[in-house]
Amino acid sequence: MFAIPGLQKLLLLAAILGAVWWGFKFVGTLDRLRKDAQRRAKGRASGNATRPAGGRAGGEVEEMVKCRVCGAYVPARQPTACERADCPY
Numbered sequence: 001m002f003a004i005p006g007l008q009k010l011l012l013l014a015a016i017l018g019a020v021w022w023g024f025k026f027v028g029t030l031d032r033l034r035k036d037a038q039r040r041a042k043g044r045a046s047g048n049a050t051r052p053a054g055g056r057a058g059g060e061v062e063e064m065v066k067c068r069v070c071g072a073y074v075p076a077r078q079p080t081a082c083e084r085a086d087c088p089y
Helices: 007-049
Strands: 064-066 074-075
Touching: none
Parallel strands: none
Antiparallel strands: 064 074
8 A cells, every 4th residue: 555655756756845945945035135125225215314303313323421420421422410419511
């Protein structure tokens, strides 16, 4: 009733399985590339539209300075005082 399939049938089965696996991998790569392109296009569109109140884009790095008294880091452009009375800012 159950027989061991011939070598040709096993090779054909392996080729079919390999083609299906390669197909899923290819479709997944295409989907990832499409999503990356959409994310980049969306980032460019939102980056040019409006900026936050400080005039800086959301992903930029801001220079920080360390307070001599409390050791907290505050923005260099607009330092704000902490809760301590002896804070120089």
